Amino acid sequence: MYKLNFNFLNRYGDMLIDGMKTTLLIVFGCLIIGFLLGTVLALCRQSHNKLIKGTATIFVDILRNTPFLVQLFFFYYGLPVLGIQTGPIPTAIIALGINTSAQNCEIIRSGLMAVKKEYYECAAALGYGKVQTLQLFVLPIAFRLAFKSLVNNFINLVLTSSVCFSITVVETMGAAKIIVGRTSRPFEIYLLILLCYCIFTYIISFLAKLVDKKIHIVL
Amino acid sequence: MYIQRTTNDNYESLIHDITGKVGKEMAMIEVKNVTKSFGTLTVLKNFNVEFNQEGVTVLLGPSGTGKSTLLRCINGLETVDEGDILVNGRSVKEKKNLRDIRLDCGMVFQRTVLFPHLNVMQNLTMSPVKLLKMDKAKAEEKAIYYLKKVGLESKAKALHNELSGGEQQRIAIARALMMNPKALLLDEITSALDPEMTSEVLKILENLAAEGVCMLCVTHEMQFAKHAASRIIFMDKGSMEADVTAEEFFSTVRKENERIAKFLNFIGE
Numbered sequence: 123m124y125k126l127n128f129n130f131l132n133r134y135g136d137m138l139i140d141g142m143k144t145t146l147l148i149v150f151g152c153l154i155i156g157f158l159l160g161t162v163l164a165l166c167r168q169s170h171n172k173l174i175k176g177t178a179t180i181f182v183d184i185l186r187n188t189p190f191l192v193q194l195f196f197f198y199y200g201l202p203v204l205g206i207q208t209g210p211i212p213t214a215i216i217a218l219g220i221n222t223s224a225q226n227c228e229i230i231r232s233g234l235m236a237v238k239k240e241y242y243e244c245a246a247a248l249g250y251g252k253v254q255t256l257q258l259f260v261l262p263i264a265f266r267l268a269f270k271s272l273v274n275n276f277i278n279l280v281l282t283s284s285v286c287f288s289i290t291v292v293e294t295m296g297a298a299k300i301i302v303g304r305t306s307r308p309f310e311i312y313l314l315i316l317l318c319y320c321i322f323t324y325i326i327s328f329l330a331k332l333v334d335k336k337i338h339i340v341l
Numbered sequence: 342m343y344i345q346r347t348t349n350d351n352y353e354s355l356i357h358d359i360t361g362k363v364g365k366e367m368a369m370i371e372v373k374n375v376t377k378s379f380g381t382l383t384v385l386k387n388f389n390v391e392f393n394q395e396g397v398t399v400l401l402g403p404s405g406t407g408k409s410t411l412l413r414c415i416n417g418l419e420t421v422d423e424g425d426i427l428v429n430g431r432s433v434k435e436k437k438n439l440r441d442i443r444l445d446c447g448m449v450f451q452r453t454v455l456f457p458h459l460n461v462m463q464n465l466t467m468s469p470v471k472l473l474k475m476d477k478a479k480a481e482e483k484a485i486y487y488l489k490k491v492g493l494e495s496k497a498k499a500l501h502n503e504l505s506g507g508e509q510q511r512i513a514i515a516r517a518l519m520m521n522p523k524a525l526l527l528d529e530i531t532s533a534l535d536p537e538m539t540s541e542v543l544k545i546l547e548n549l550a551a552e553g554v555c556m557l558c559v560t561h562e563m564q565f566a567k568h569a570a571s572r573i574i575f576m577d578k579g580s581m582e583a584d585v586t587a588e589e590f591f592s593t594v595r596k597e598n599e600r601i602a603k604f605l606n607f608i609g610e
């Protein structure tokens with residue numbers, strides 16, 4: 123019978139915690155990029171300007187139809203050839219943030235499409251300009267409609283962030299791998315970080331439910 | 342030409358605004374030789390009409406004759422192909438005038454939407470606060486005044502899906518009035534409602550009419566037209582068929598004009 127042994131935590135606990143902090147840094151960085159860029163992309167895809175719409179569509183399609191790991195390697199190992207070089211963590215944030223923005227784009231776009239013509243006309247008839255209509259009515263409505271899916275996407279993002287260890291980022295997974303190498307306790311360590319990811323995503327889901335209760339709307 | 346809008350200190354004077362006259366020789370809304378087509382379908386043909394800021398004008402006519410299109414052209418939701426429409430001297434053809442035109446003409450639609458992420462109070466106060474830079478507290482005070490007017494002061498916190506269709510229309514009327522429009526453009530605002538709700542809404546309109554709010558309404562409610570309208574315009578196939586006082590319309594005109602007689606018979610009047 124295998125005996126669990128978590129003694130490695132005494133020595134490597136701090137390393138694991140630092141790894142988790144890095145994970146948090148990456149996911150919140152990506153959350154912001156993913157949300158802002160995702161919104162911009164969604165608006166571009168709704169644009170009447172063919173060039174803007176086409177560019178955004180191609181951009182999103184490429185990102186959605188290629189593996190994230192390959193995107194990550196492209197950013198980290200490919201782009202430096204062109205002289206674009208950033209450290210592992212910034213690269214992870216940028217690559218994963220852009221990847222998330224493509225997923226968010228589609229979700230936000232479906233929210234935007236649910237805002238029917240009547241809302242635009244009603245706002246116009248009240249005297250609002252285009253930008254104000256977007257800012258005060260269309261986007262708030264679209265975000266609320268998209269909220270649940272955006273949260274699912276965020277959870278996906280948290281889980282996917284573990285892939286970033288492969289470009290030498292010492293986030294949770296990276297730290298775990300190093301500790302495994304030094305202690306040969308893979309069962310305990312991977313079990314532990316599985317639980318950590320699980321708890322973290324549970325907390326996010328729980329908070330999201332609370333928020334959703336507040337902002338939920340029906341059209 | 343540009344009239345600066347200001348927020349007044351108390352709503353008494355704000356109320357006065359909507360009944361006050363424009364104070365110019367010209368008509369408030371001048372529709373001059375307007376032609377409007379959708380593809381090959383010409384909906385308005387060389388249409389001419391003027392509206393002063395007075396009383397209730399009812400637009401009547403069979404379905405598809407361009408009544409909605411006329412109202413939508415007046416506040417710039419549709420562009421006119423030929424001719425021009427001036428609202429307080431401002432042409433709807435100039436994009437920069439649209440905001441002022443829309444502030445002058447409050448519009449309520451058949452299928453109203455209240456903004457779903459805002460409660461009733463927020464639906465009412467947002468526009469004066471954002472567009473007229475009215476103080477929030479003052480806007481709320483004013484909102485309560487209009488909520489009372491439409492009999493819904495108890496619903497200030499409600500969301501749109503907690504209101505009946507008739508209540509939503511009454512809120513939409515209040516929302517339009519919050520902006521001190523010089524006229525209200527109402528497009529069949531009761532036709533999606535059941536009879537009970539219809540009478541609730543019409544009652545509000547009659548009260549507003551009695552207070553002197555200027556309205557331009559498309560409606561099939563003949564009782565309302567008889568009670569509240571001072572002027573009746575009958576449109577058919579994009580042209581003006583009659584433009585008369587309500588008394589004339591329901592006495593002499595309906596006897597003399599075949600098409601009007603037919604229309605009134607058709608809608609059971």
Ligand SMILES: Nc1ncnc2c1ncn2[C@@H]1O[C@H](COP(=O)(O)OP(=O)(O)OP(=O)(O)O)[C@@H](O)[C@H]1O
Binds near residue numbers: 379382384403408410
């Ligand atoms: N956006 C549009 N595109 C194409 N055709 C339109 C459009 N809006 C209106 N029409 C057509 O223009 C004609 C006039 O429409 P309008 O809505 O002004 O009629 P109406 O007098 O308001 O009729 P109703 O009493 O049924 O509301 C109709 O035949 C309609 O199908």
Ligand SMILES: [Mg+2]
Binds near residue numbers: 410528559
């Ligand atoms: Mg109509």
